[in-house]
Amino acid sequence: MKVAVIGAGPAGLAAAIELAKLPFVDYSVYEKADKVKEVGAGISIQRTTWRMLEVMGAAQYLRDSDRYRPDDDHYVRHYNGRTGKLIATHFQTNIPENQLHVRCQRATLQNALLRANDQSRIKTSKKLVGVSQLSSGRVRIDFVDGSADEVDLLVGADGVRSVVRAHLFPRHAISYTGRTVYRTLIPTDQARTIPGLPVGAVAFWHAPKGAWVYTCNLGGNVFELTVMTNEPLNEDEQQRVSWGEKAGVEQMQRHFKDFHKPLQDLFDLAPSVQRYAAFAGPRLPTVISGPGNIALVGDASHPLSGAFGAGAGFALEDAYSLAQSLKWAHIQANPRPLAEALRLFDKVRSPHYKRLYGVLDDFKAVGENLAAPDLDLTGDEEVAVLVAMNWSHRHNWIIEYDVTKEFLSFVDEADKASKDSDGSVSRKNAACVNVLEAPLRASLWGRRIVSYASPE
Numbered sequence: 001m002k003v004a005v006i007g008a009g010p011a012g013l014a015a016a017i018e019l020a021k022l023p024f025v026d027y028s029v030y031e032k033a034d035k036v037k038e039v040g041a042g043i044s045i046q047r048t049t050w051r052m053l054e055v056m057g058a059a060q061y062l063r064d065s066d067r068y069r070p071d072d073d074h075y076v077r078h079y080n081g082r083t084g085k086l087i088a089t090h091f092q093t094n095i096p097e098n099q100l101h102v103r104c105q106r107a108t109l110q111n112a113l114l115r116a117n118d119q120s121r122i123k124t125s126k127k128l129v130g131v132s133q134l135s136s137g138r139v140r141i142d143f144v145d146g147s148a149d150e151v152d153l154l155v156g157a158d159g160v161r162s163v164v165r166a167h168l169f170p171r172h173a174i175s176y177t178g179r180t181v182y183r184t185l186i187p188t189d190q191a192r193t194i195p196g197l198p199v200g201a202v203a204f205w206h207a208p209k210g211a212w213v214y215t216c217n218l219g220g221n222v223f224e225l226t227v228m229t230n231e232p233l234n235e236d237e238q239q240r241v242s243w244g245e246k247a248g249v250e251q252m253q254r255h256f257k258d259f260h261k262p263l264q265d266l267f268d269l270a271p272s273v274q275r276y277a278a279f280a281g282p283r284l285p286t287v288i289s290g291p292g293n294i295a296l297v298g299d300a301s302h303p304l305s306g307a308f309g310a311g312a313g314f315a316l317e318d319a320y321s322l323a324q325s326l327k328w329a330h331i332q333a334n335p336r337p338l339a340e341a342l343r344l345f346d347k348v349r350s351p352h353y354k355r356l357y358g359v360l361d362d363f364k365a366v367g368e369n370l371a372a373p374d375l376d377l378t379g380d381e382e383v384a385v386l387v388a389m390n391w392s393h394r395h396n397w398i399i400e401y402d403v404t405k406e407f408l409s410f411v412d413e414a415d416k417a418s419k420d421s422d423g424s425v426s427r428k429n430a431a432c433v434n435v436l437e438a439p440l441r442a443s444l445w446g447r448r449i450v451s452y453a454s455p456e
C-alpha cells in the first residue's frame, strides 16, 4: 500500500513513525518547508502525549535538561493577573512519574519525533497544491515544483490551513476566532531578577473575558511568556497575522495595563514578540473521504487553537489510531478494504473530538453567562468564576483518556462485526481478544504487531 503523508509537523511525523511499523506500507512524508523545523515558544507535554511518545519510541529523545517540571509537581497555578493573588493550584495525582506534565520548547518535541523517524522518507520543499481522485481508486497529488505522485492513501497532516482538507471539504472555510496570541522567550536568569515573579510556577495570570498571560520555565535557561487576547482585527490584519508576524512589545502589553508589577517587569524584558491570530473552522463530523482513501490527522482535521494545551498529543493519537486501523484491516483472515480501515479510524477519533468540542461549548456558555448585562460582577469576581468553571478538575478525563485502550474496545467491536459477516476473525489469536482483560488484550495486540513483522 502506497501512502503519502502531507506535512511534517507533530501529526505527520507521528504518522510516519507508526506507518514505518507496517511492513505492507510504503510511505513518504512531504513537507513544504525546506527543512523540518518548529518555531514558537513552549508546549505542554501532558500524560496523553507522553503515552504516545513512549509508544512511538520518541520519549527517549526528550532530555531532562530540555524540559521543565516544577519540584512540587504542580500541574498549573492560576492567579488573578491584576492583583497577583493565587486562586488555585492543581497538582498531578495518580500519574506515573514518567507521564507527569512538563513544558518544553516546541522544537524539542519536534526534534524528538524527528529522531524517531526514518528521515530518508521525509521529502522537504514539497508544497502540495493539488489533489485529485483517479478512476483507478488512487489519489494523485501535485506539488508546486511540478512533480506529482499517485498513492493508495493520502494522509492530510498539513495543519490548520490544510490543502488536503480543502479538497475533501471544499466549502469548509476557516475564519478568525477573535483571539490573538503573543509569544516570546526570555532568559530564565533574567526573569529570576524580577522581585515577586514565581519563576518556578507553571502560571496562568487571568484577566476578564478569558484573556490571560502564561509564564513558565522551559528548561535550558529559557522562560516562556505567552498571552491570549481578544483582539478585533480587520480582514487585512487577519490574513497577515494568521501566519505569525513580529510585533512590538507594547502591542501585547496594552491589553494588560492593570496587571501587577512583576508581570509588567517581565513584559519589559521581552526582546520582541511574535503575534498569531487564531483561526478555526466549522467542526467536521468525519475526517475521511467518501471513497475511503484520504484521512485527516492533527490540526488538519480539528484545529483547537491550543484550547487544551494538548493539540499535539491529539495529533499523535490520531496518527496512532490511523496506523492501528490499517493494521487491523490488513490482518483479518479476509483482509478488509482500506475504506473499512478508515471508517474504524474515524469511529475511534471523531467521538473523542466531539466530546472535546462539548468542553469548548461549556467554556463558551460560561463566557456568555458572565457577559449577561444584568450580572454585575467586578473584573476580579469574573476572573474567580472563570477559573472555578473552566479550569477545574472536571475536565481531567481529557488527560486520563487512553487511546490504546479506546482503540482496543473498537477493535473488539470491529472483530465481532467482521466475524458476524464472514465467520472469521483476524489471523492472530483474535478469538481470544474479547475475553481478555484490557492490559492483557493490549499486550496481545502488541504481540500481533511483533508477530506480524515476521509473517508465518
Ligand SMILES: Cc1cc2nc3c(=O)[nH]c(=O)nc-3n(C[C@H](O)[C@H](O)[C@H](O)COP(=O)(O)OP(=O)(O)OC[C@H]3O[C@@H](n4cnc5c(N)ncnc54)[C@H](O)[C@@H]3O)c2cc1C
Residues within 6 Å of the ligand: 006, 007, 008, 009, 010, 011, 012, 030, 031, 032, 033, 042, 043, 044, 045, 049, 126, 127, 128, 129, 157, 158, 159, 160, 161, 162, 163, 181, 278, 297, 298, 299, 300, 304, 305, 306, 307, 308, 309, 310, 311, 312, 313, 314, 315
Ligand atoms: C496558542 C497555542 C498553544 C498551544 N499549546 C499546546 C500545548 O501546550 N500542547 C500541545 O500538545 N499542543 C498545543 N497546541 C496545539 C499544537 O500546536 C497543534 O495541535 C499541533 O502543532 C498540530 O500539529 P499538526 O502536525 O497537525 O500541524 P502543524 O504543527 O501545523 O504542522 C503542519 C505541517 O504541515 C506543513 N504543511 C502545511 N501545508 C502544507 C502543504 N500544502 N504541503 C506540504 N506541507 C504542508 C507545515 O509546514 C507544517 O510542517 C497549541 C496551539 C496553539 C495555537
